[in-house]
Amino acid sequence: xxxxxxNVENILSESLSGFGKAHADILNVSLSPDFIYRKNKSxxxxxxxxxxxxxxxxxxxxxxVGTGMLDAACPGQVxxxxxxxxxxxxANKVHNDKGILFIVKNYSGDIMNFxxxxxxxxxxxxxxxxxxxxAVEDSTFTTGRRGVAGTMIVEKTVGSLxxxxxxxxxxxxxxxxxxxxxGSMGVAFTSCTVPAAGKPTFELSGDEIEFGVGxxxxxxxxxxxxxxxxxxTKDIIESILEDLKPDNNQEVLLHINGFGGTPLxxxxxxxxxxxxxxxxxxxxxxxSIVGNFTTSLEMAGGSFTITKLDExxxxxxxxxxxxxxxxxxx
Amino acid sequence: xxxxxxxxxxxxxEFQISKHKDExxxxxxxxGDGDHIFNVLRGLKEANSLKEKNINEPVDKVFKQIGMKxxxxxxxxxxxxxxxxxxxxSKKYDNSLENLENISNxxxxxxxxxxxxxxxxxxxxTMLDVLIPVAIKLKEIKNEKKMNLVxxxxxxxxQEGMLSTKEMIATKGxxxxxxxxxxxxxxxxxxxxxLAIEAICNELIKLEENL
Numbered sequence: 001x002x003x004x005x006x007n008v009e010n011i012l013s014e015s016l017s018g019f020g021k022a023h024a025d026i027l028n029v030s031l032s033p034d035f036i037y038r039k040n041k042s043x044x045x046x047x048x049x050x051x052x053x054x055x056x057x058x059x060x061x062x063x064x065v066g067t068g069m070l071d072a073a074c075p076g077q078v079x080x081x082x083x084x085x086x087x088x089x090x091a092n093k094v095h096n097d098k099g100i101l102f103i104v105k106n107y108s109g110d111i112m113n114f115x116x117x118x119x120x121x122x123x124x125x126x127x128x129x130x131x132x133x134x135a136v137e138d139s140t141f142t143t144g145r146r147g148v149a150g151t152m153i154v155e156k157t158v159g160s161l162x163x164x165x166x167x168x169x170x171x172x173x174x175x176x177x178x179x180x181x182x183g184s185m186g187v188a189f190t191s192c193t194v195p196a197a198g199k200p201t202f203e204l205s206g207d208e209i210e211f212g213v214g215x216x217x218x219x220x221x222x223x224x225x226x227x228x229x230x231x232x233t234k235d236i237i238e239s240i241l242e243d244l245k246p247d248n249n250q251e252v253l254l255h256i257n258g259f260g261g262t263p264l265x266x267x268x269x270x271x272x273x274x275x276x277x278x279x280x281x282x283x284x285x286x287x288s289i290v291g292n293f294t295t296s297l298e299m300a301g302g303s304f305t306i307t308k309l310d311e312x313x314x315x316x317x318x319x320x321x322x323x324x325x326x327x328x329x330x
Numbered sequence: 331x332x333x334x335x336x337x338x339x340x341x342x343x344e345f346q347i348s349k350h351k352d353e354x355x356x357x358x359x360x361x362g363d364g365d366h367i368f369n370v371l372r373g374l375k376e377a378n379s380l381k382e383k384n385i386n387e388p389v390d391k392v393f394k395q396i397g398m399k400x401x402x403x404x405x406x407x408x409x410x411x412x413x414x415x416x417x418x419x420s421k422k423y424d425n426s427l428e429n430l431e432n433i434s435n436x437x438x439x440x441x442x443x444x445x446x447x448x449x450x451x452x453x454x455x456t457m458l459d460v461l462i463p464v465a466i467k468l469k470e471i472k473n474e475k476k477m478n479l480v481x482x483x484x485x486x487x488x489q490e491g492m493l494s495t496k497e498m499i500a501t502k503g504x505x506x507x508x509x510x511x512x513x514x515x516x517x518x519x520x521x522x523x524x525l526a527i528e529a530i531c532n533e534l535i536k537l538e539e540n541l
Contacts, residue, residue, distance in 0.1 A: 033402070054406075080365050080406040108503045112410035112447055116401065136507055143506045196368040201359060216363045218507045 001198045011195050012055055012077060019062060023324045026066045033083070035090040036062040037072040045097035047162040047171045048072070050090050051155060053110050054079040056194070057215060060151060060294045063325030069159035070103075070323075071096075078194050078297070079216045081109035087117025091125070099124035099168035103155055103175065105147025106131035126168060128175030130154050132184045132305065134243040135212030135220045148215050149257035149294040149305045150182035153317070156326065160316035178313055183240040186220075186303025187232055188213035190261060192296050211235070215259070215296045229266075233273035236304050237281075246283055246308055253287035253307040253317060254278065260292055261300035267291065274304055287317055293325065331427035333392040337381040339530055340396070344374040346529035347522055358518040361505040366408055366518045373404035373412065389427060393420035407503055408519055411444050411457065418443030430480060434468040441465040448502065455500035455512065457519035460491035464527060478538035481531035488531075492516060492524035 005011060013031055020029030020036070029036050035052075051061040052074030061073035072090040076082035091100050100123050104114045111129070118125050132150030158175045166174075188210040191200035201217040204210060211232075212220020246252065256271045258264070267290050275285050286309060294303075307313065320329035347354070347370060354367040377396045384392050393416055401413030418440035424432045441461050445451060452462045467487045474480050495517040500506045505517065 076405045077365070077369065079363050080369055081410070083402045083405050083409060085402045108448070109405070109407035109410065112407060113405070115447070116410055116414075143502055143504075146507070194364055197355065197359070197364040201363050214504075214507060216504070218363065218504055219511060220507075 001193050001195070003193070003195060005195060008195050008198075012075065015055075016062075016075065019324070026322060026324065027062075030089065030093070033086040033089045035072050035074045035086050035093070036065050037090060037094050038065055038067070040067075041094065042096060042163070044165060046165060047098045047168050048091070048094040048096050048100050049103060049155070049159055049162055049171075050074065050087065050094065050100060051103040051151070052076065052082045052086065052090075052114070053105050053107070054081060054216070056192075056297045057294050059292075059325030061155070064152065064155050064159075064323050066321070066323035067330065068163055068319060068321035068323070069155055069326065076113075078196065081107065081113040084113055084117035084120060087114060088120050091117070091121045091123055095123045098165075099126070101125070101158070101162070101168060101171050101175065102127040103151070103158070104129050105151055106144055107146065108143055124168060126172045128154065128158065128172055128179065130179050132179060132182045133214065134183045134239050135185045135214070146214050146218075148184045148186065149255060149303050150179065150184045150307065152293050152326075153182055153253065153255065153305065153307050154178045156321060157313055157316040159321070160319040163319070174312070174316075178307065181244070181308040181310075181313065182305060183243045184257075184303050184305040185236045185239050186213050186215075186257070186259065186301060187211055187236065188217065188259065188296075188299055188301035189226070190298075190300040192217055192260070192299035194297070209301070212239075213301065215294055217296060217299060229269055229273050233270065233277055233304070237274060237277050237306075240304060240306050241281065241283075244306060244308055248282050249284060251284045251286045251309040251314070252278065253289070253309055253313075254285045255288070255293075255305040255307070256290045257294050257303045257305060258292040259299040259301045259303070260295035261298045262302050264291065267302055270302060270304070278306075287314065333387055333389055334385050335427075336389065336392055336396075337378065337385060339533065340374065340378055340381075342529045342533050343526045344371070344378060346525050347371065347374065350521070350525055354518050354521055357516055357521055360515045361500065361508055361512045362518060363504060365406060366522065369404045369406050369408055370412075370522050373400045373409060376400075376403040390420045390423035393417070393423065407448070408457070408522075411448055411519075414443045414447045415440040415461070430468070430474065431472040434465075434472045437468055438465045450502045453498065454502045455495045455498040455505060455517045455520070456502055457517070457523040459495045459498070459517065460488050460520045460523040460527065463487045463491045476538070478535045481534040481538075485528055485531040488524045488527040492520045495520045
């Protein structure tokens with residue numbers, strides 16, 4: 001394993017500490033219990049948005065703390081859910097008279113720990129569960145679809161709505177709505193190495209890919225030989241469209257997400273493939289974002305996320321945001 | 331049995347699970363993401379660090395402290411579930427751990443709380459495939475006076491439960507994404523739970539032999 005490490009047990013605290021210093025203008029980092037929160041609490045009452053999950057997906061979620069997006073984020077150990085005391089401490093720090101909205105990706109560990117955190121806080125609260133990964137079937141025989149790169153879109157749009165002073169119920173409903181309008185699916189070219197484990201999570205031979213991979217390197221639909229970008233794009237986009245069932249001339253946001261080990265050059269190539277294919281299907285890409293936002297450590301590969309846009313989602317996507325990883329119009 | 335004994339058992343559990351560290355990590359890499367053993371060992375180490383300050387505290391308080399420590403240091407599903415087990419047990423403590431019926435009641439309470447927290451039951455390829463049969467067996471033999479016999483029986487049930495996860499398809503947790511591919515692999519959470527129970531049972535048998 002070759003990584004920048006001093007002591008494997010301190011990776012998270014050293015990284016968080018550095019993150020706090022690098023973005024001292026917009027956020028603070030609390031250690032033990034670990035959470036990241038906005039430097040400037042809004043002077044008007046607002047719903048406080050708290051997300052979190054295992055580390056290793058940076059900039060998700062800490063990179064989305066700031067004006068227009070999250071109020072706080074609770075990072076767990078690498079790929080492990082955070083613990084309830086983190087959610088409790090974050091909630092007590094950032095609550096602002098209008099309740100707490102937890103945004104949680106659909107993984108058993110995250111759900112359980114956020115539930116336990118919610119049980120011990122005194123503030124009014126509710127939860128939006130993100131499950132945008134169309135690679136996994138949502139049935140009673142599985143834990144259900146996973147939350148992946150679409151989480152950023154939920155956090156951005158609901159974050160914007162919360163800034164307007166909307167109620168907890170409005171924020172919750174809008175979060176569920178954006179989640180339902182969003183579908184994602186990805187492909188991995190290599191595994192990733194959890195620092196504490198010191199060796200790759202799974203094995204892929206030179207020409208193999210994991211189609212429909214999860215953001216922790218979990219298996220997807222199938223393992224197969226590498227194919228051209230156009231062919232991969234076609235299979236992925238078709239799977240997402242099958243799920244989202246867009247209308248003719250539907251406007252969408254197209255997000256290409258890198259898993260951490262794939263150059264931006266390839267991600268933009270993928271955008272080109274996706275945009276063309278969507279155009280051919282009479283779908284209009286009117287909003288776009290390309291980059292490494294929901295990563296899996298150093299895994300190579302990437303994912304497509306499509307959100308069907310309506311007036312409200314478009315409006316809240318476009319509003320100003322100022323976080324470590326997303327910043328526009330302010 | 332008092333708080334000192336509880337910390338003693340905790341040390342024995344940590345030793346036993348550490349011995350099988352590589353095996354559990356491998357099981358988890360096959361059907362999970364490999365973090366289970368690190369989380370469990372971190373939690374056990376932290377829980378053991380409570381010993382000095384709490385060794386003379388009442389049993390229910392010690393259980394609660396250990397549960398809270400596990401809840402705040404393990405993370406993931408296993409942290410939430412093991413913490414729920416131990417905090418659940420602390421709630422049912424009835425002034426003594428000398429009587430097997432009391433222990434059985436505590437354990438059942440903890441396991442019931444886990445079932446609710448994990449929305450899970452036997453047959454889903456999880457630690458509950460070990461812990462539920464153990465809770466049932468304990469209830470069944472709660473009047474048995476010979477602790478070595480109790481320990482032998484519980485050890486056997488835990489072992490069978492752990493092995494039963496091998497041919498199951500997971501319907502909960504990250505292994506559920508594997509579908510059929512999860513078959514043929516023992517669940518790492520079931521293995522670590524079984525090892526913890528085995529460690530306690532072996533110690534009980536040893537104590538009995540030395541009487």
